[in-house]
Amino acid sequence: MSAKPVSKGDAIDFNIETMTVEQGLHLIEQERVQPLLTYLRTGVFENRNNMTFMKAYSVVVQFGDQQQHSVKLYVYYKQVIHGYCTEAMSQLSQLSGEELLAALAQLWEKNTILVFWMQRVFQYLDRFFTKSSTEYPDLFRAALQCFTDTVYTKVKVKCVAAMVDVVNRERDGHEINQDVLRLLVEMLCTVGDSGPKVVKQKEGDRNSADRLLWQSQSRGLYKEDFEKKLLAATNDYYKSKVAGWMAAYSCPVFLQEIQRRLEDEESRLSRYLDSSSEKDLKAVVQGELILQTAKELVEMTTGAHSMFVNKRYEELKLMYRIFRREPSMLPHIISVMEPYIEQRCSAIVEDQQMIDNPPTYTERVLELKNEVDNMVATCFESDTGFQKGRNKGLEAVLNKDTRCAKYLALFSDLQLKKGLKGRNEDEVQVLVNQVVGLFAHLKDKDIFLDIYKSALSRRLLNKLSVSNDAEDCFITKLKVECGQQAIQKLASMFTDMALSDQLQEEYMRASHHGSPGGVTHEVRVLQTNAWPEKADDAPVVLCPEMLTCIRAYENFYHAKHNGRKLRWIYNMGHLEIKCHGLSRQHLLVVSTYQCLALMLFNGRQEVTLREIVEATKLPEEECKRQVMSLTVSRHKVLMHDGSGKDLALDAKLEVNNGFTSEKIKVQVSLIKKEEKATETTTLAEAPVERKHVIDAAIVRIMKSRNRLEHNALLEEVFRQCTLFKPQPTQIKSQIEHLIEREFLKRDEKNRHAYVYLP
Numbered sequence: 001m002s003a004k005p006v007s008k009g010d011a012i013d014f015n016i017e018t019m020t021v022e023q024g025l026h027l028i029e030q031e032r033v034q035p036l037l038t039y040l041r042t043g044v045f046e047n048r049n050n051m052t053f054m055k056a057y058s059v060v061v062q063f064g065d066q067q068q069h070s071v072k073l074y075v076y077y078k079q080v081i082h083g084y085c086t087e088a089m090s091q092l093s094q095l096s097g098e099e100l101l102a103a104l105a106q107l108w109e110k111n112t113i114l115v116f117w118m119q120r121v122f123q124y125l126d127r128f129f130t131k132s133s134t135e136y137p138d139l140f141r142a143a144l145q146c147f148t149d150t151v152y153t154k155v156k157v158k159c160v161a162a163m164v165d166v167v168n169r170e171r172d173g174h175e176i177n178q179d180v181l182r183l184l185v186e187m188l189c190t191v192g193d194s195g196p197k198v199v200k201q202k203e204g205d206r207n208s209a210d211r212l213l214w215q216s217q218s219r220g221l222y223k224e225d226f227e228k229k230l231l232a233a234t235n236d237y238y239k240s241k242v243a244g245w246m247a248a249y250s251c252p253v254f255l256q257e258i259q260r261r262l263e264d265e266e267s268r269l270s271r272y273l274d275s276s277s278e279k280d281l282k283a284v285v286q287g288e289l290i291l292q293t294a295k296e297l298v299e300m301t302t303g304a305h306s307m308f309v310n311k312r313y314e315e316l317k318l319m320y321r322i323f324r325r326e327p328s329m330l331p332h333i334i335s336v337m338e339p340y341i342e343q344r345c346s347a348i349v350e351d352q353q354m355i356d357n358p359p360t361y362t363e364r365v366l367e368l369k370n371e372v373d374n375m376v377a378t379c380f381e382s383d384t385g386f387q388k389g390r391n392k393g394l395e396a397v398l399n400k401d402t403r404c405a406k407y408l409a410l411f412s413d414l415q416l417k418k419g420l421k422g423r424n425e426d427e428v429q430v431l432v433n434q435v436v437g438l439f440a441h442l443k444d445k446d447i448f449l450d451i452y453k454s455a456l457s458r459r460l461l462n463k464l465s466v467s468n469d470a471e472d473c474f475i476t477k478l479k480v481e482c483g484q485q486a487i488q489k490l491a492s493m494f495t496d497m498a499l500s501d502q503l504q505e506e507y508m509r510a511s512h513h514g515s516p517g518g519v520t521h522e523v524r525v526l527q528t529n530a531w532p533e534k535a536d537d538a539p540v541v542l543c544p545e546m547l548t549c550i551r552a553y554e555n556f557y558h559a560k561h562n563g564r565k566l567r568w569i570y571n572m573g574h575l576e577i578k579c580h581g582l583s584r585q586h587l588l589v590v591s592t593y594q595c596l597a598l599m600l601f602n603g604r605q606e607v608t609l610r611e612i613v614e615a616t617k618l619p620e621e622e623c624k625r626q627v628m629s630l631t632v633s634r635h636k637v638l639m640h641d642g643s644g645k646d647l648a649l650d651a652k653l654e655v656n657n658g659f660t661s662e663k664i665k666v667q668v669s670l671i672k673k674e675e676k677a678t679e680t681t682t683l684a685e686a687p688v689e690r691k692h693v694i695d696a697a698i699v700r701i702m703k704s705r706n707r708l709e710h711n712a713l714l715e716e717v718f719r720q721c722t723l724f725k726p727q728p729t730q731i732k733s734q735i736e737h738l739i740e741r742e743f744l745k746r747d748e749k750n751r752h753a754y755v756y757l758p
Contacts, residue, residue, distance in 0.1 A: 016058055016059065016062050019059070019062070021063045021069045021072055021073070024059035024060075024062065024063055025059070025072065025073070025076050027055060027056065027059055028055075028056040028059055028060075028076075028121065031052040031055050031056055032052050032053065032055075032056040032117075032121055033080055033118075035052070036113075036114065036117055036118075037080075037084060037114075040084070040110045040113065040114060053120070053121065056121045057120075057121055057124070060073055060121060060122050060123075060124045060125065061124050064122075064124040064125050064127075064128060064129060065128050065129075067129075070125060070128075070129040071136075073122060073125060073129075074122075074125055074129065074130070074136055074142075077118060077122045077125070077139060077142070077143075078142055078143070078146055080114075080118060081111070081114060081115060081118065081142075081143045081146045081147070082146045082150055084111065084114055085107075085111065085146055085147050085150035085151050086150055088107045088110075088111075088151070089150055089151050089154065089155075091103065092104060092107065092151070092155055093154070093155075096158055096162065097162050097165070098162065098166060098176075098177070098180075100155065100158055100159060100162055101159065101162050101163060101166065101177075101180050101181070101184060102177065102180050104151075104155060104159055104184065104187075105179070105180040105181075105183040105184050105187075107151065108147075108183055108184070108186070108187045109183055111143075111147055112198055112212050112213070112214060113212055114143075115139075115140065115143040115144075115198055116198040116200070116212050118139070118143070119139045119140060119143070119198065122139055123139065125139060126138050126139055130142075140196050140197045140198065141194070141195070141196060144190060144191060144193070144196050147191070148191045148192065152187070152191050152221075156221075156225055159184065160225055160226050160229055161229075163181060163184060163226065163230075164226075164229055164230055164233045166181065167181075167230065167233075167234075167268070168233060168237055170268070171237060171261075171264070178271050178272050181272040181273075182271070182272040185222065185226075185272055185273060185274055186213060186214055187214075188220060188221055188222040188225060188226050188274075189214075189216055189219050189220045189222040189274055190214040190216045190220050191220050191221050192218075192220040192221040193216035193217055193218055193219075193220045194217060194218065195216070195217040196214055196215065196216045196217075197214070197215055198212055198213070198214055198215075199212070199213065199215055200212055201213060219274065219276050222274055222276070223276070223277075227274075227276075227277055227280065230273075230277070230281075231280055231281065231284050234281065234284050234285060235284050235287075235288060238261075238284075238285060238288035238289055239288050239292075242288055242289065242292065242293060245257055246293065246296065250300070250302040251297050251300040251302040251303045251304075251306075251307075251315075251319075252302060252307075252312070252315045252318075254293070254297060255297070255315065255318050255319055255322060256318070258289045258290065258293075258322055259318060259321070259322060261285070261289060262285065262286070262289065262322070262325070265281060265282070265285050266282075269281065282325075286325050286326055290322060290323065290325060290326045290329060291326055291328075291329065294323055294326070294329035294332050295329075295332050297319070298319075298332040298333060298335075298336060303336075304316070304319065304332075304333050304336040304337070305336050305340065307319070308336065308337060308340040309340070313375065313378060313379050316333075316375075316379040316380075317378065317379045317380075319333060320333065320379055320380045320381070320383070324383075330383070330385055330386075331385065333380075333386075334385055334386060334388075334389040337386065337389050337390070337393065338389045338392055338393040338396075339393070340393070341372055341389075341390060341393030341394060342393045342394075342396050342397050344368055344372075345365070345368060345393065345394055345397040345398065346397050348361065348364045348365055348368060349361070349365070349397055349398065349400075349403070349404065355403070355681055356681055358406075358407040358410050358411065358681065359410075359411055359414060361403075361407050362404075362407045362408055362410075362411035363411070365398070365404065365408075365438065366434050366435070366438055369394065369434065369437060369438050369441075370434060372390050372393075372394070373390070373437070376390050391441060394441050395441050395442075395443070398438075398441055398442060399441075399442065399443045399444070399725075402444045402447050404438075404442060405442045405444040405445070405447040405448040405451075406447060406448070406451055408435065408438060408439060408442070408448055409447075409448045409449075409450075409451035409452040409455065410451065410455070411435070412435055412452060412455070412474070413451075413452070413455035413456075413459065415431060415435075416459060416465055416466060416467075416470060416471060416474070417459060417464045417465065417466060418466065419431075419466075420466045420467055420470050421466045425469070428467065428469070428470050428473065429473065432470065432473050432474055432477055433477070435474075436474075436477040436478060436481055439478070439481060440481055443724060443725040444724055444725075445482055445486075445722070445723040445724060446689070446690065446693075446723040446724045447724075449478075449482075449486060449487070449490075449723065450532075452490075453489060453490060453493075453532050454532045454533075456471075456490060456493060457493060457531050457532055457533055459471075460493060460494070460497050461524060461572060462574070471494075472494075475487060475490055475491060475494070478490070479491075482722060482723060483722070486722075486723055489529070489530045489531075492527055492530035493526075493530055493531060496524070496525065496526050496527055496530060496531075497524070499525065500523070500524045500525050500526075503523070503525060503557070503560075504522055504523065506556075506560075507523070507553065507556055510552075510556060512552060516548050516549055516551075516552035517545055517548035517549065517552075519545050519546075519548065519549050521549045521553075523553050525557070525566070526569075528567075533569065533572055536569065536570060536571040538617065538618060538619055538622070539617050540570050540593070540596070540616060540617055540618060541596075541615065541616055541617045542570075542596065543595075543596055543599045545599075546592075546595075546596075550568060553566075554566055570592045570593070571591075571592065571593070573591070573592040574589060574590065574591055574592065575589070575590055575591075575592060575595045576588070576589050576665075577590060577595060577598060579637075581655060581657060582655075582656075582657060582658075582659050582660070583657060583658055583659070583660055584660045584661075585664070586659070586660075586661060586664060586665075586666050587664055587665045587666070588637065588666050588668055589665065589666065589667045589668060590630075590668045591626060591668075591670060593616070593618055593622070593623070593626040594626050594627075594629065594630060594668065596615075596616045596618070597612045597616065597623070597626060597627050597630070598630070598637070600612060600615055601654075601655050605654055605655075606652050606653070606654045607652075607653050607654075608649070608650055608651060608652055608653065609623070609624065609627060609640075609647055609648070609649050609650070609651050609653065610649040610650060612627060612653075613649070620649070624647055625670065625671055626670070627647065627653065628647050628671055629668060629669065629670045629671045630668060631647070631653070632671070634669075635661075635666060635668045635669070636656050636659060637655070637656055637659055637668065638653045638654065638655060638656060639653070639654055639655075639656045640652060640653045640654075690724060690726065690730075691734060693721060693723070693724075694717065694721065694726055694730065694731055694734045695734050695737070695738060697716075697717050697720045697721060698713065698717060698731070698734060698735060698738060698743075698744075699738065699743055699756075700720070701713060701716045701717065701720070702743075702744060702754060702755075702756035703756055705756070706755065706756050707747065707753060707754070707755050707756070708753065708754055709750070709752055709753045709754075710752045710753065710754070711752075713731075713735070713754060714728055714731055717731050735754065739754075742757055743756070743757060744756060744757060745757055
């Protein structure tokens with residue numbers, strides 16, 4: 001509602017100087033109040049211009065700074081509002097239910113208009129009269145008190161009950177008048193407030209109409225009179241609904257109903273309820289819909305277990321989103337997820353077919369790990385509790401024995417030798433991340449590293465790696481996972497290879513160009529403690545060609561590094577021999593020991609196994625294995641006069657002149673040692689180094705603490721042994737050894753405590 005502006009030059013045509021206060025109030029009544037009341041009753045505003053406002057306002061200014069006249073103006077202001085509310089109340093008293101709510105909302109809206117325009121006329125009183133008075137509240141408070149006394153206190157019981165009923169009707173799917181409830185909520189938030197006022201606001205965009213609304217400092221009587229009853233009714237409503245849904249719905253349907261109801265309540269808060277109710281309303285709704293149902297929902301036949309087994313990830317995602325509102329309910333899902341993952345993992349690691357096929361075993365475990373990782377990420381948003389549950393489920397099965405650690409190391413070796421061939425950088429990165437991710441779950445990390453180190457040494461020395469970048473990536477990831485110290489020897493192996501390449505380049509620049517006696521050879525200089533392979537101590541007799549090469553390299557090396565000693569490891573070497581006497585020229589790739597045996601045939605047509613042993617000084621069993629590898633059907637370079645697979649010492653051997661192969665270059669494989677036929681599928685033994693690691697940890701801890709009780713020492717050792725999980729009995733045994741070696745002693749006052757001996 002707006003008034004017609006006064007034109008420039010218009011005069012106020014009344015003599016305020018000679019006017020009495022009664023005459024002034026009569027003028028206000030006629031010029032301003034009655035047209036305003038008529039508008040509220042009929043919707044028609046007569047005499048709508050600013051002149052009437054200016055006349056009325058001038059009267060208030062004229063008399064408002066005089067105490068006796070100010071009281072009369074103030075009383076008149078209250079009488080107008082009281083009279084309007086009294087008149088309206090006579091109609092409200094006969095109504096109930098939604099009719100009462102609609103009529104009361106309309107009265108509140110019209111009363112707001114009345115108060116706003118009356119306060120504008122009488123606002124001068126707030127500047128001087130009410131401001132310094134404790135007896136007379138400001139105009140807005142006085143008007144609100146009139147409404148409260150005349151209307152609200154008489155209808156609040158019926159009004160609140162009707163509002164609660166209407167909210168429940170909407171919950172049941174009925175259409176309601178939301179504008180009515182919004183106005184009544186505003187009313188409840190305003191009545192009883194200590195500092196209310198009416199302001200004019202735009203609704204929506206700039207071109208929309210103005211709206212008058214109350215602003216309050218507190219929430220008035222909203223919480224006391226309405227919110228308590230709403231919360232109680234909400235609790236009863238959902239309690240009765242849940243009982244019916246539980247009997248009629250499956251778990252997924254129940255979850256969808258819960259989600260719909262939660263969204264509905266959130267929408268209700270934004271549409272007409274006061275925002276201060278959000279916390280308490282959500283607590284009541286979620287208490288009945290989630291807290292009281294979560295365990296039963298999870299345990300339904302269509303609940304969490306069924307969702308996991310049937311991979312219903314959307315349903316799990318919905319369950320998590322709902323339960324996340326009450327975090328204490330999430331463990332119910334986790335308690336189902338853990339045994340599910342254990343069961344899936346056990347089905348792989350306890351399957352004998354998988355155990356007999358290490359690559360397939362590892363691939364299946366990696367696939368499962370990838371699957372549950374994706375499930376935790378997509379369904380449970382990588383929640384920490386679910387990550388711990390996943391880890392617990394996997395580790396409970398994978399760490400029952402050392403097989404997974406061993407198989408993972410063998411799988412890594414296979415991939416770095418063959419499996420990564422032809423893959424791009426991203427695919428290599430993915431595989432490395434998967435392997436290292438599974439490695440992180442293993443408690444026997446030292447077993448993995450021990451086998452991985454042996455395999456890495458063979459790959460490096462035999463140049464079997466598919467990609468140096470992949471090798472570097474693997475080492476980097478392992479370093480992040482278990483620290484620099486754990487992979488120090490692995491890094492040293494790469495350093496040795498790089499230094500050996502430099503030495504070889506320099507060696508090739510010598511006068512013989514790296515081929516003394518016409519034999520081209522390549523030497524790798526390795527640090528003794530960095531490589532897992534040990535030198536064969538057998539006093540092997542080398543052929544002259546090899547001796548020439550060895551002397552040449554030793555002279556070159558000692559010229560560069562005075563005082564260093566080279567120890568030759570013949571059992572780790574291999575050679576390429578060109579064969580001229582065969583029906584077709586071949587290049588044989590053989591071990592050093594096989595080469596020594598074959599070189600004997602350069603001077604003789606026939607040689608016995610005994611003669612080979614005597615000439616080379618190889619141990620009998622090893623010599624037999626090396627020579628027999630040359631007599632098998634696939635690479636039958638030598639023939640013998642014996643029968644069967646065994647080779648006697650007196651068996652005569654001669655070159656198979658009819659030997660031929662599709663390939664010019666023939667790799668002669670060694671027969672594996674007898675007891676190693678099943679070594680791939682057996683469990684790995686714990687490395688001997690574990691005892692030294694435990695000893696070092698105990699000494700390190702006790703040196704820093706000086707005195708420590710037994711249980712506290714155990715906890716510290718557990719924390720420091722990151723590559724494996726030592727058993728308490730194992731730690732206790734090492735403590736006893738350290739006491740015997742006088743590193744520690746028992747405390748004389750407390751036999752359960754230890755003292756460090758410097």
